[in-house]
Amino acid sequence: MGNSSLYPKEVTLTNCDKEPIHILGKLQSCGYLIAADAESHHIKYCSENIHELIDKDKDVLGEKLSIFFDAETLEVCAELEDEEKAIPQKVLFNEKHFLLIAHKHAGNLVLELEPLQTEENPYKHQIYLSTIVSELNAAESEQEMCDLTASLIKEYYDYDRVMVYRFDENWDGIVVSEEKEPDMESWLGLRYPASDIPQQARKLFLKQGVRIIADVKSKPVPIQALSGEEQKNPIDLTHSEYRASSPIHIEYLENMGVSASLTAAIISKGNLWGLIACHHNAPKFISYYKRQSCKYLTQVLSSRIILSSANKALLKVNESAVLRNKLLEKISKDWDVLNGLVHGDYTMLQVTDAQGGAVLLDGQLRTIGQTPDEEEIKKLIKTLSRSDLEDNFYYSNALGKDFKEFEALKAKASGVFCIFLSSARKDALIWFKTEKLETVNWAGNPEKPVILEDDVRLSPRKSFDKWSVLQDGHSEPWADYEIAAGQALKQDISEIILEKYEEVKALNRKLQSAYEDLETFSYSVAHDLRAPLRGIDGFAQIIKEDYSDVLDDFGKSSVDTIIESADRMNHLIDDILQFSRVTQATLSRTNFSLKEVTEELVRFLNVSRDFPKTEIKISEALPVVNGDPKMTTQIMQNLLTNALKYSAAAEKPLIEIGVEDIHGKPFYFVKDNGIGFDAERHRARIFKLFSRLVGKEYPGSGVGLTIVKRIIKKHNGKLKVRSSPGKGSTFLFTLE
Amino acid sequence: MRSNYILAVEDDENDITLMKRIFQKQMPDYFIKYISDGEEALQYLRSTKFKEELPRLILLDIKIPKVNGLELLKNIRLIEEYKSIPVVMLSSSDREDEIQLSYHLGANSYIEKPKTFTDLSRTLPAMMDYWIVYNR
Numbered sequence: 001m002g003n004s005s006l007y008p009k010e011v012t013l014t015n016c017d018k019e020p021i022h023i024l025g026k027l028q029s030c031g032y033l034i035a036a037d038a039e040s041h042h043i044k045y046c047s048e049n050i051h052e053l054i055d056k057d058k059d060v061l062g063e064k065l066s067i068f069f070d071a072e073t074l075e076v077c078a079e080l081e082d083e084e085k086a087i088p089q090k091v092l093f094n095e096k097h098f099l100l101i102a103h104k105h106a107g108n109l110v111l112e113l114e115p116l117q118t119e120e121n122p123y124k125h126q127i128y129l130s131t132i133v134s135e136l137n138a139a140e141s142e143q144e145m146c147d148l149t150a151s152l153i154k155e156y157y158d159y160d161r162v163m164v165y166r167f168d169e170n171w172d173g174i175v176v177s178e179e180k181e182p183d184m185e186s187w188l189g190l191r192y193p194a195s196d197i198p199q200q201a202r203k204l205f206l207k208q209g210v211r212i213i214a215d216v217k218s219k220p221v222p223i224q225a226l227s228g229e230e231q232k233n234p235i236d237l238t239h240s241e242y243r244a245s246s247p248i249h250i251e252y253l254e255n256m257g258v259s260a261s262l263t264a265a266i267i268s269k270g271n272l273w274g275l276i277a278c279h280h281n282a283p284k285f286i287s288y289y290k291r292q293s294c295k296y297l298t299q300v301l302s303s304r305i306i307l308s309s310a311n312k313a314l315l316k317v318n319e320s321a322v323l324r325n326k327l328l329e330k331i332s333k334d335w336d337v338l339n340g341l342v343h344g345d346y347t348m349l350q351v352t353d354a355q356g357g358a359v360l361l362d363g364q365l366r367t368i369g370q371t372p373d374e375e376e377i378k379k380l381i382k383t384l385s386r387s388d389l390e391d392n393f394y395y396s397n398a399l400g401k402d403f404k405e406f407e408a409l410k411a412k413a414s415g416v417f418c419i420f421l422s423s424a425r426k427d428a429l430i431w432f433k434t435e436k437l438e439t440v441n442w443a444g445n446p447e448k449p450v451i452l453e454d455d456v457r458l459s460p461r462k463s464f465d466k467w468s469v470l471q472d473g474h475s476e477p478w479a480d481y482e483i484a485a486g487q488a489l490k491q492d493i494s495e496i497i498l499e500k501y502e503e504v505k506a507l508n509r510k511l512q513s514a515y516e517d518l519e520t521f522s523y524s525v526a527h528d529l530r531a532p533l534r535g536i537d538g539f540a541q542i543i544k545e546d547y548s549d550v551l552d553d554f555g556k557s558s559v560d561t562i563i564e565s566a567d568r569m570n571h572l573i574d575d576i577l578q579f580s581r582v583t584q585a586t587l588s589r590t591n592f593s594l595k596e597v598t599e600e601l602v603r604f605l606n607v608s609r610d611f612p613k614t615e616i617k618i619s620e621a622l623p624v625v626n627g628d629p630k631m632t633t634q635i636m637q638n639l640l641t642n643a644l645k646y647s648a649a650a651e652k653p654l655i656e657i658g659v660e661d662i663h664g665k666p667f668y669f670v671k672d673n674g675i676g677f678d679a680e681r682h683r684a685r686i687f688k689l690f691s692r693l694v695g696k697e698y699p700g701s702g703v704g705l706t707i708v709k710r711i712i713k714k715h716n717g718k719l720k721v722r723s724s725p726g727k728g729s730t731f732l733f734t735l736e
Numbered sequence: 737m738r739s740n741y742i743l744a745v746e747d748d749e750n751d752i753t754l755m756k757r758i759f760q761k762q763m764p765d766y767f768i769k770y771i772s773d774g775e776e777a778l779q780y781l782r783s784t785k786f787k788e789e790l791p792r793l794i795l796l797d798i799k800i801p802k803v804n805g806l807e808l809l810k811n812i813r814l815i816e817e818y819k820s821i822p823v824v825m826l827s828s829s830d831r832e833d834e835i836q837l838s839y840h841l842g843a844n845s846y847i848e849k850p851k852t853f854t855d856l857s858r859t860l861p862a863m864m865d866y867w868i869v870y871n872r
Contacts, residue, residue, distance in 0.1 A: 527828050530851060535750035537852040542757065570851045 025234045026220035028213065030285055031242030032113040033223060034060065034068070035235055038104055041065040041074070045108075045235045049221045053093040053113070061226050065109070073100065077111070080104040083239060088288055090116065099288050103239050112241050114288055125293040128156065133300050142308050146177035149276065149301045153294065154179035157286060159262060159278035163187065166274035169477070170194055171202070173274070190443040196252070202272050205265040207238055210295040213245055213261045215283035216253050220244035241288070253279075260284035262291075264298040268306050276301075313481045320485040323350040328492050335500050337361060337493060341429070342368040351489050352482040354431035356412060361427045361497075371432050372409045380406055384418050385425035393419040393490075395483060397433065400473040407473060410435045415475030417482065419490045421497070429490055431482075433475035442467040523580045526573045533573070537566040568699065575703035579689070582631065582707050587714050592629045594668060595622035598636050598657055605637070611644050611653065619658030623666065627735040631711045638704040639670035639731050645698055647674030647728065660732060667720065667732040679723040686721070708733075741767040743791035745777045745808065746826070747800045751849075758857045763864060766792075774803025778811055781818060790817060793864070796843075798827040798834065806837060813842040824863055 027033050027047045035045040046060045054060060054068070065074055069091065076086050085103040092098070097116040102109065132152050139145040146164040154162040161184060164177035171194035178188040205211075221244075225231045237243040245253075253261060262278040276298055286294070323346055331340035341348045341359045348357045349369050356371035360381055365374050372380070383403060384394050395417040400407030415433025420426075540562040548556055598618050607616060625632065640655070647653040656671040677686070677693050685691050687709045692702040708731070712719045715735045723729035742759070746752055752770050759768050769791065771777040777800075784790060794812065798805035805825060812818045822844040827834065830848045838846045845863070850856045 530828055530849065531748055531751070534754070534849070534852060534856075537854075538750065538754040538856070541852075541854060542754075566852070573851075 025223050026244035027223060027237075027240070028215070028242040028244050029218045029221050030114070030214040032098075033110065033240070033242070034065070034113075035108045035110045036065050038107050038109045041109070043226075044230045045223050045225050047221045047223050053096075053098075061224060065111075069100075069111070077102045077104075077109055080109070082106070085239065101241055101288060105239055106236050108235060110235070110240065114241065117285075117287070125289050129293055129296055132156075132297065136297075136300055136304055139304070140308075142305055143176065145301060145304050145308070149297065150177040150179040153276060153278065153297070157262065157278060157290065157294065159260075159280045159284065160184065161187075161279040163277045163279075164266075164274060165192075165277050167272060171197070171199075173197065176274070187443060190441050192443050197275075201246075201249070204238060205263070205272055205275065206267060206270075208265070210262065210264045210291045210298070211243075212263075212284075212286050212291065213250075213253070214242075214285040216250055216259050216261070218283070241291075257281065262286055262294065264294050266298055266302050266305065268302055268309070273302065273305060313479070316479070316481040317484060320351050320481065321488070324485065324489055324492065327351070327489075328496065331493075331496060335496075335503070337496060337500070338364055338366050341493075342366040348429060348431070348489065351485045352417065352431050353433075353476070353479070354415070354417065354482075355434045356432035358430045358432075359428070360430070361421075363426075369432075370412045370434055372413050376406075376409060377430065380409070380413075380416070381418060381428050381430060385420065385428075389420075392423055392425060393417070393483075393487070395478045397475045397477045398473050410473045414473050415478065417478050417486055419486050421490060421494050427497075429486065429493065431486065433478075435473060436475055438471045438474065440469050440471045442469060519580050519584055522576060526576045526580070529569070529573055533566050533569055537563060537570075540566065571699070572701045572703075575701040575707075578634070579703050579707050579710070582634065582710050582714075585628075585631070587628045587631070589626050589628055591624050591626050592632075593622070594625045594632070594636075595620070597629065597633050598622060598640075601633060601636055601640060605640065605644070607644065611648060614644060614647065614653035614655060617654070617656045617658075619656070621659050622657065622668065623659065625668070625735055627715055628711075631714065632735065635708050635711050635733065636670070638708050642704060642731075643670050643672035643674065643729070645674075645700070646676075646694075647672040650674055662720075662732070665718075665734055667718070667734055669730050669732040671728065671730040673728040676723045676725050676727045676729050678725055679721055679729075683721060687719075740765060741769050741791050742793045742795060743769050743771070743777075743780075744795040745771050745774065745800055745805065746795065746797045747772040748797070751797075754856060755860065758860050762857065762861050766864075773801040774805070774808045776802075777808055778803055781812060781815060790821060792821075794821055794823045795863075796823055796825050797849075798825060798829070798838075806834075806841060809838065809841045809843055 027049075029049060031047075032050050032053060033045070033047040034043055034050060036043045041064050043061055043063050043065060050060055060068075073089055073091060076089060080086055080103065082104050085101065088099045088101045090097055091100045091113070093113070098113040099116050101112045101114065104110070135152070136145060136148055139148050146166075150162045150164050153159070161178065161180040163175045165173045166176045167173050173192040173194075173196065175187050175190050175192075178186060180186065223235060225234070253259075256279070258279040258281070260280040260283050262276075262284075264276040265272055266274045266276065276294070327341070327346040327348065327350070330344055330346055331337055334340065338359060338361045342357065347368050348359065349355075354369070356367065356369035358365060358367040358371050358377050360378065365377060367374065367377065371377060380403075383405070387394065395415075396402050397415045399413055399416045400410050406413070412434055413432040414435040416430065417433075418428055418430040420428045540559050543551070544556075544559045544563065548559075551559065595618060602616055602618070607614065636657075640657070643655045644653075647655060650673050652673075654673045656669075658669055658671075660667045660669055675694075682693055686693060687705050688702075689706045690702040691706075692700060694700075709719055712733050712735070717734040717736055720732040721729065722732070744752070744755065746755070749772075752772075756768060756770075759766055771780055796805040796809060800808075803811075805827070809823060809825070812821070812823060823842065825838045825843045825846040826849055827846070828849045835846050847859060847863070850859050
């Protein structure tokens with residue numbers, strides 16, 4: 001017999017997902033089947049009930065089709081492509097009329113016979129259909145379309161219950177429209193778990209379109225096969241009109257109290273959007289033409305649904321695009337992406353239907369609307385950045401399901417849509433949707449889709465009583481247009497950031513070249529000032545040396561003033577040159593003894609001659625340091641000359657040079673007991689170029705400390721100052 | 737024999753006057769020949785090929801009109817008779833590349849122009865001391 005070994009011995013609900021329902025090897029008793037090799041026309045399979053039409057004594061298997069069908073009929077079949085169905089033909093068997101529905105599949109020519117009960121006029125259906133199509137076209141909302149479809153089918157096909165059943169993203173189904181006999185309990189709004197319609201059944205729906213079970217209780221008819229190959233390879237009934245249903249499905253229907261059913265697939269963009277499911281409490285056969293009408297009707301509904309959702313999406317997309325453009329226009333104006341996204345009339349919140357939004361850019365976070373607190377958002381983004389994401393974005397309307405640790409955020413962030421701006425996954429845009437508590441009405445307890453029976457096999461649940469569950473941790477789902485809008489915004493933002501980066505780079509180049517110009521300028525100006533200054537000083541010296549006898553006292557003092565002024569000017573030029581040299585020079589680090597350098601400096605500055613009163617203590621602890629020796633000497637020189645200058649008036653001038661540990665870092669210091677200054681007030685000022693706190697009594701240009709600061713900055717070091725008026729100053733620095 | 741004179745190529749009149757005074761005071765034995773542009777200096781060098789007329793020392797300012805000091809230095813070293821004459825570059829700049837180029841082209845010394853007359857009066861005699869050592 002035709003029962004194949006491929007068919008699992010024990011089909012239970014645990015393996016129901018694997019049940020090979022297209023090769024069940026049985027046919028519903030309302031139809032007849034003969035299948036032959038498509039080339040040779042040798043009959044390989046036939047349904048057992050074929051003998052109701054053909055003499056029992058007559059062999060069918062192994063015979064040629066031409067014995068049973070005339071040449072004209074078979075000619076139509078000869079031209080079929082694989083998986084193609086022929087236009088049905090009327091045939092006569094034992095003086096009874098049948099409709100022959102032929103199709104080709106996997107090398108087999110499958111001929112199915114359906115009894116023609118009454119003379120049907122196929123055109124009647126077409127006329128009827130054209131009127132309902134125009135009605136359907138007038139419907140505006142998806143709900144209206146579904147309701148209309150349900151009522152039209154109810155009216156036309158007269159099933160006890162007609163439902164439009166819609167799948168959600170998890171393949172759970174919900175009854176969105178229903179027409180029923182008044183005495184029946186309503187299933188509208190009920191939800192069915194995905195396991196009720198397993199994935200291979202959904203796959204068949206995509207191929208078959210419309211399918212009936214004429215009588216749930218009637219025993220399916222086995223299909224006989226020729227011995228040998230055919231017995232091992234049961235016939236594939238994917239496209240069969242009367243394929244028997246899986247015993248589990250039959251049981252499922254019986255549990256629901258259904259005797260006959262019709263199911264039509266609503267297909268949107270190649271996916272199963274939902275089903276039209278009709279139930280009848282008594283056996284009910286629907287003819288081929290009526291089935292075709294239903295298929296057509298469903299197709300019209302499908303395309304109307306696609307069109308309607310596309311229009312709806314388009315409207316939303318346009319709306320969101322307009323807002324996005326306004327937002328970008330605003331951001332482009334002041335280049336402030338971070339604040340631009342969350343402040344002002346247009347924000348990232350308007351781009352989607354979310355209730356909260358946040359942007360993380362360069363470690364800085366800005367939020368708008370209802371969001372978790374900043375630390376939580378940062379933690380979430382970090383977690384997402386480490387997750388396995390496709391295309392650098394993540395969205396969910398039940399965050400807590402994917403990430404248990406964020407379940408606590410459900411009030412404000414049950415829904416999360418996060419897009420990273422680059423594959424580095426540092427910067428991100430993120431939207432939040434608040435929790436939406438919802439009562440979900442399941443048809444029976446979805447946690448128990450199966451029950452254990454006789455300890456042997458699982459069977460579908462027997463109760464379809466309403467089972468209400470309060471669903472928490474879920475937000476409104478993210479619509480396609482929201483995801484698209486988020487991605488578009490991300491793209492635009494990335495471009496702005498890139499543009500901004502280029503702009504800054506260009507600006508930096510300009511600044512750099514202006515800076516270099518300025519450096520060259522100040523350098524050459526300073527140099528060029530030398531020549532006239534040399535003249536002023538030189539000729540003043542000549543007057544002083546050779547003509548002092550003709551000058552009166554005022555004349556003599558005037559010449560001295562000229563010489564002094566020229567000297568001051570020269571020092572200023574020195575400092576400016578030194579400053580510009582420091583700025584231009586590149587750092588070259590080596591290890592050298594800071595103590596030796598300092599001692600040499602003290603000798604070089606001729607301290608014992610120029611400041612005989614001053615005591616200088618150089619600590620033995622001054623270590624070997626790593627830095628630019630020339631520049632570090634410059635630091636010490638500038639600090640030391642300052643210390644000498646400002647302590648000169650002290651009773652016992654003392655300068656200490658040493659090292660101090662601050663938080664584990666060595667700070668080198670130059671400390672004096674001079675006039676000091678108010679460090680609290682002038683901390684910033686003393687390091688400014690040409691800025692001085694003292695008058696002419698202390699000569700200087702106000703460049704020295706600026707140079708010190710520059711050099712330390714070049715070393716990535718730190719500079720500290722401690723001072724108060726009359727109590728001396730201490731300058732401390734590090735070289736890294 | 738070389739004459740007792742120094743050739744100074746310098747265009748700053750103030751500097752010339754000041755230098756003259758230093759030489760008068762500190763090295764009265766020397767005669768100073770001043771030329772204020774590079775082209776003229778070159779002509780002068782080419783016309784003085786008798787050893788008696790050769791200077792003892794050449795002071796070259798780098799920034800001079802027409803032919804600059806470095807160019808002039810290059811030409812000086814091309815003239816056989818001048819190859820052994822010490823050249824001191826005198827410049828208001830202290831640019832590293834200029835200093836290196838000067839030595840590369842055969843300068844014997846490079847000094848940054850002093851800031852004041854007083855400095856100059858110290859520097860020039862020191863330079864002459866150098867020249868004396870050099871000639872020994």
